[in-house]
Amino acid sequence: MIGSRARGPTPxxxxxxxxGLVVALAAALVPFRADVSRATPxxxxxxxxxxxxxxxxxRAAVVTAFVAVxxxxxxxxxxxxxxxxxxxxxxxxxxxxTAVALTVGTLVARESEHRRSAEQRAHELEALHERYEAVQxxxxxxxxxxxxxxxxxxxxxxxxxxxxxxxxDLRTPLSTIRAVxxxxxxxxVYDDATRDELLDLVIDEAERLDRIVANLLNLSRIEAGxxxxxxxxxxxDELVADAVRRLGRLFxxxxxxxxxxxxxxxxxxxxxxxxxxxxxxxxxxxxxSPSGSTVRLGGRVRGDGMLSVFxxxxxxxxxxxxxxxxxxxxxxxxxxxxxxxxxxxxxxIVEAHGGTIAVDCGPGRGTAFVFTLPTRHD
Numbered sequence: 001m002i003g004s005r006a007r008g009p010t011p012x013x014x015x016x017x018x019x020g021l022v023v024a025l026a027a028a029l030v031p032f033r034a035d036v037s038r039a040t041p042x043x044x045x046x047x048x049x050x051x052x053x054x055x056x057x058x059r060a061a062v063v064t065a066f067v068a069v070x071x072x073x074x075x076x077x078x079x080x081x082x083x084x085x086x087x088x089x090x091x092x093x094x095x096x097x098t099a100v101a102l103t104v105g106t107l108v109a110r111e112s113e114h115r116r117s118a119e120q121r122a123h124e125l126e127a128l129h130e131r132y133e134a135v136q137x138x139x140x141x142x143x144x145x146x147x148x149x150x151x152x153x154x155x156x157x158x159x160x161x162x163x164x165x166x167x168x169d170l171r172t173p174l175s176t177i178r179a180v181x182x183x184x185x186x187x188x189v190y191d192d193a194t195r196d197e198l199l200d201l202v203i204d205e206a207e208r209l210d211r212i213v214a215n216l217l218n219l220s221r222i223e224a225g226x227x228x229x230x231x232x233x234x235x236x237d238e239l240v241a242d243a244v245r246r247l248g249r250l251f252x253x254x255x256x257x258x259x260x261x262x263x264x265x266x267x268x269x270x271x272x273x274x275x276x277x278x279x280x281x282x283x284x285x286x287x288x289s290p291s292g293s294t295v296r297l298g299g300r301v302r303g304d305g306m307l308s309v310f311x312x313x314x315x316x317x318x319x320x321x322x323x324x325x326x327x328x329x330x331x332x333x334x335x336x337x338x339x340x341x342x343x344x345x346x347x348x349i350v351e352a353h354g355g356t357i358a359v360d361c362g363p364g365r366g367t368a369f370v371f372t373l374p375t376r377h378d
Contacts, residue, residue: 003286005052010055010056011055011056011057011059011060012059012060013055013056014052014053014054014055014056014057014059014060014061014064014157015059015060015064016053017051017052017053017055017056017068018048018049018051018052018053018055018056018060018061018063018064018068019063019064020088021047021048021051021052021064022045022048022068022071023071023306024066025041025044025045025048026041026045026046026071026072026074026075026076029041029044029075029076029182030075033075033076035085038076038077038093041072041075042072042076042093042097042100044070045072045101046068046100046101046104047101047103048068048096048107049061049064049068049104049108050100050104050108052105053104053105053106053108053109053112054108054109054112056109056110056347057109057113058105058106058109058110058113059363060106060109061102061105061106061108061109062102062106062368063097065101065102065103065105067372068101069094069097069098069101071083071096071288072097073094077093077094077133078118078135088344097153100116102257105149113136122223134152138263141343143378156350160218167223168263169344172206173205173206173208173212174209174374176201176205177202177205177206178228180199180201180202181202182197183198185196194227200249203249204249204250207246207247211276211279211280213281214276214356216341217330220257220358221350224305225275226346227349227352228352229269229270229273229349229352229353230267230270230323231269231353232268232269232270232271232272233266233267233268233376233378234264234267234268234269234270234274234376235264235266236260236264236269236274236299236307236309236373237258237260237264237299238268239259239271239274239275239278240258240278240299240309241258242275243275243279243282244256244282244297246279247279248283249284250283250286251286251289252294253289253290253291253292253293253296254285254286254289254291254292254293254294254295254313254314255295256266256292256294256295256297257294257295257296257297258296258297259297259298260298260299261298261299261300262300264299264300264301265301265307265376266375266376267307267373267374267375267376268353268373268374268375268376268377269373269374270349270351270353273349273352273353274343274349274353274373276346276349277345277346277349278297278309278311278352280342280343280345280346281311281346281369282311283295284311284342284369285300285312285313285315285367286341288313288315288367289313289314289315289317290315291314293310293314293315293320293352294314295311295314296310296311296312296313297309297311297312301375302372305374305375306355306372306375307372307373307374307375308371308372309370309371309372310368310369310370310372311368311369312366312369313365313367314364314366315366315367316361317366317367318367323359326343326344326359327343327344327347327357328344346371348368350371350372350373351376353373354374355371355372355373356370356372357369357370357372358370
């Protein structure tokens with residue numbers, strides 16, 4: 001049930017109750033009519049009219065009022081038990097009683113009907129409100145269901161993109177490692193220089209596999225909300241120099257310039273996570289740098305005390321319409337051969353440290369990634 005409905009007037013019940021009260025009151029007062037004033041039975045009989053109006057409405061009140069007038073005339077105005085009136089004052093009293101009884105009964109019945117109407121409207125409003133809340137709850141449930149379906153679709157899309165990325169990114173270095181090791185195992189004769197070059201290629205591809213796996217592991221931590229930096233004092237210039245030495249074979253076509261301020265303070269950061277950010281940005285720069293170009297890395301302290309680090313290349317740049325998507329996981333630009341994971345992980349790691357990362361680029365004038373980190377205050 002939505003709500004209880006206000007009951008309407010019941011004229012028959014009201015009239016019966018009113019007439020019964022009139023009869024009972026008249027019978028109870030007749031033995032004492034010599035001892036009380038005429039106003040006493042008049043007042044009590046009017047009460048019977050009021051009760052009839054409350055229960056049965058206007059019609060019941062009018063009927064009860066006429067019965068009360070008759071009872072008042074018969075039982076309390078001499079000569080008793082007749083309709084005759086000998087005294088003018090008695091006639092005036094009867095007329096006044098009739099007017100009062102009808103007026104009071106009508107007013108009480110009208111107010112009772114107004115009250116019932118107000119209660120009915122209140123119940124209707126309550127029912128409408130409850131229906132509205134039910135509709136709202138259903139709408140919210142449907143919205144949540146639609147959101148859940150959207151999230152599931154996004155998860156499925158990301159899972160498919162992840163599978164495509166993994167299958168592409170893992171297959172290439174694995175194929176290279178398999179080919180080189182198969183040749184070496186087959187006893188193919190190479191001179192020392194070629195043999196060293198092949199072994200370096202295996203090392204490069206193994207390190208590339210390691211970076212891909214690290215990116216995927218961090219991606220899973222990011223999605224699970226478990227990427228928490230273990231902060232320590234980090235010399236960012238030394239970290240960058242180590243990353244450049246480790247990834248040096250990626251820059252066979254380009255040269256690297258490092259330019260850090262001499263008074264650079266220590267960063268308050270997770271060494272391994274920031275190392276992954278720098279490694280991803282360096283690998284991205286190496287992939288897009290043309291032959292004979294320069295990749296520049298450096299760092300400064302900003303006016304707000306944050307440490308700013310940049311990695312800039314002289315590649316083709318990123319089109320303006322793609323800049324808003326480059327940090328989205330699994331997003332690839334036109335003609336890109338990357339997995340689309342690295343830059344998204346860079347953004348998540350930097351923001352987990354309380355910093356920001358941005359890109360400054362344009363077609364034909366290179367790409368510069370700039371990220372910020374908090375400095376260490378001991």
